[in-house]
Amino acid sequence: MSTIHxxxxxxxxxxxxxxxxxxxxSGNEKRISDFLVNFxxxxxxxxxxxxxxxxxxxxPATPGYENAPAVIIQGHSDMVCIKGEGSNHNFDTDPIxxxxxxxxLRANNTxxxxxxxxxxxxxxxxxxxxxxxHPAIELLVTTREExxxxxxxxxxxxxxxxxxxxxxDSDEEGVFLVSCAGGANQIVTFPLKxxxxxxxxxKIKVSGLKGGHSGMEIVKQRANAIKLLARILDQCRDKVTLxxxxxxxxxxAIPKEAEAVVLTEDLEGTVRIVxxxxxxxxxxxxxxDSGLTVTVTEVGVEEVFLKQISNDVIDFLMMTPDxxxxxxxxxxxxxxxxVNNAVVxxxxxxxxxxxxxxxxxxxSLREMLNRVALIAKRTNGMAKESNFYPAWxxxxxxxxxxxxxxxxxxxxxxxxxxxAVHAGLECGVLKKKLPDVDMISFGPNLYDIHTxxxxxxxxxxxxxxxFLIRLLExxx
Numbered sequence: 021m022s023t024i025h026x027x028x029x030x031x032x033x034x035x036x037x038x039x040x041x042x043x044x045x046s047g048n049e050k051r052i053s054d055f056l057v058n059f060x061x062x063x064x065x066x067x068x069x070x071x072x073x074x075x076x077x078x079x080p081a082t083p084g085y086e087n088a089p090a091v092i093i094q095g096h097s098d099m100v101c102i103k104g105e106g107s108n109h110n111f112d113t114d115p116i117x118x119x120x121x122x123x124x125l126r127a128n129n130t131x132x133x134x135x136x137x138x139x140x141x142x143x144x145x146x147x148x149x150x151x152x153x154h155p156a157i158e159l160l161v162t163t164r165e166e167x168x169x170x171x172x173x174x175x176x177x178x179x180x181x182x183x184x185x186x187x188x189d190s191d192e193e194g195v196f197l198v199s200c201a202g203g204a205n206q207i208v209t210f211p212l213k214x215x216x217x218x219x220x221x222x223k224i225k226v227s228g229l230k231g232g233h234s235g236m237e238i239v240k241q242r243a244n245a246i247k248l249l250a251r252i253l254d255q256c257r258d259k260v261t262l263x264x265x266x267x268x269x270x271x272x273a274i275p276k277e278a279e280a281v282v283l284t285e286d287l288e289g290t291v292r293i294v295x296x297x298x299x300x301x302x303x304x305x306x307x308x309d310s311g312l313t314v315t316v317t318e319v320g321v322e323e324v325f326l327k328q329i330s331n332d333v334i335d336f337l338m339m340t341p342d343x344x345x346x347x348x349x350x351x352x353x354x355x356x357x358x359v360n361n362a363v364v365x366x367x368x369x370x371x372x373x374x375x376x377x378x379x380x381x382x383x384s385l386r387e388m389l390n391r392v393a394l395i396a397k398r399t400n401g402m403a404k405e406s407n408f409y410p411a412w413x414x415x416x417x418x419x420x421x422x423x424x425x426x427x428x429x430x431x432x433x434x435x436x437x438x439x440a441v442h443a444g445l446e447c448g449v450l451k452k453k454l455p456d457v458d459m460i461s462f463g464p465n466l467y468d469i470h471t472x473x474x475x476x477x478x479x480x481x482x483x484x485x486x487f488l489i490r491l492l493e494x495x496x
Contacts, residue, residue, distance in 0.1 A: 095139025
């Protein structure tokens with residue numbers, strides 16, 4: 021019966037086993053960071069550790085590669101810690117229990133930590149070897165990637181001299197990432213001045229939408245519940261005044277639900293307008309969101325927004341851009357720039373609207389941030405940017421991309437796939453700090469990441485290991 025100690029490549033899985041003996045949920049990386057520092061010191065390798073527990077380990081070039089550009093091998097030490105129903109696993113104290121089933125390595129009803137422990141294992145296997153040919157290696161292991169890329173954000177480039185960076189944090193063998201989106205949130209607030217007005221009102225609710233990740237699934241053109249609600253309110257604004265409005269839940273999720281409470285003196289007329297538009301919306305989104313539902317129910321109202329504020333909020337939600345704005349000119353089918361009207365909520369006497377923006381072009385991102393800020397200004401709101409992270413823009417002159425594709429296709433006699441993601445990656449953050457470094461991202465086949473069903477392909481890990489060794493040999 022196979023175990024992690026008998027599967028190939030043994031050097032890689034040896035270190036993956038060692039890494040998984042150490043609890044390393046995001047924000048709890050000190051022990052794994054200290055382990056890496058001790059690993060380096062035991063081998064007399066140059067090592068740096070910063071306050072966020074990022075670690076850089078350096079190994080000199082082997083004979084014949086002294087003049088080759090140094091290579092940064094990069095991954096993150098933290099993992100998403102999720103366990104299934106019935107699991108007694110303690111992520112603060114327990115090692116990850118690993119199980120081999122044919123070509124699959126999985127954990128026992130918990131996340132495996134292949135994302136991104138396998139990158140660290142590859143790096144340690146190279147640093148620990150004495151029989152490989154390679155340029156000078158700088159293993160960069162970052163922290164808190166899963167909760168905001170804080171480690172990469174805090175990194176300084178003073179201890180890195182590499183001119184090529186190999187990010188091993190992709191999850192599909194043979195697919196090479198060459199670009200990713202940057203992004204930011206625009207937080208728009210409106211003062212909530214209200215007046216007492218009692219009467220019978222209506223609760224208008226939009227629900228039944230699919231929603232989804234606002235980066236990966238924005239291209240599917242799904243409905244945004246907040247934007248649909250805004251269209252309904254706009255159609256009946258002469259008859260209604262807002263008393264309450266909420267929608268969405270997370271900045272990176274397309275809103276599935278939104279609702280408003282309005283006061284109206286024409287209940288029947290308002291209901292007719294809402295129901296008529298609801299039919300049109302259901303027809304409009306019959307393909308992307310066939311479950312769309314709009315409900316109207318009578319409710320009691322005690323107070324409402326001042327009429328000017330009610331109109332300002334409706335104007336703002338109507339005018340803000342949403343969904344795909346531009347497609348990439350470099351990579352077919354890739355979204356370049358998008359906007360997600362993510363959350364509407366009341367906070368401390370204000371109405372707060374969170375709008376999430378993404379783009380693989382920093383200038384395009386700036387355009388959309390400015391556009392939202394201008395709309396906020398025109399509607400008496402106040403806009404404030406937050407949570408900025410930079411894009412990794414496509415580099416049509418990248419030499420490491422050409423070399424990686426050539427090596428992969430020569431080794432495996434199949435076409436490599438070049439692609440990008442409309443979401444943030446550490447490469448975007450690192451490219452901002454290391455602008456002259458040529459980057460590419462790849463990795464072995466990982467499945468069901470961020471769930472208790474996470475598993476990896478053992479044979480894929482072996483193929484990517486051979487590819488990594490050959491790629492390093494080709495960098496001269």
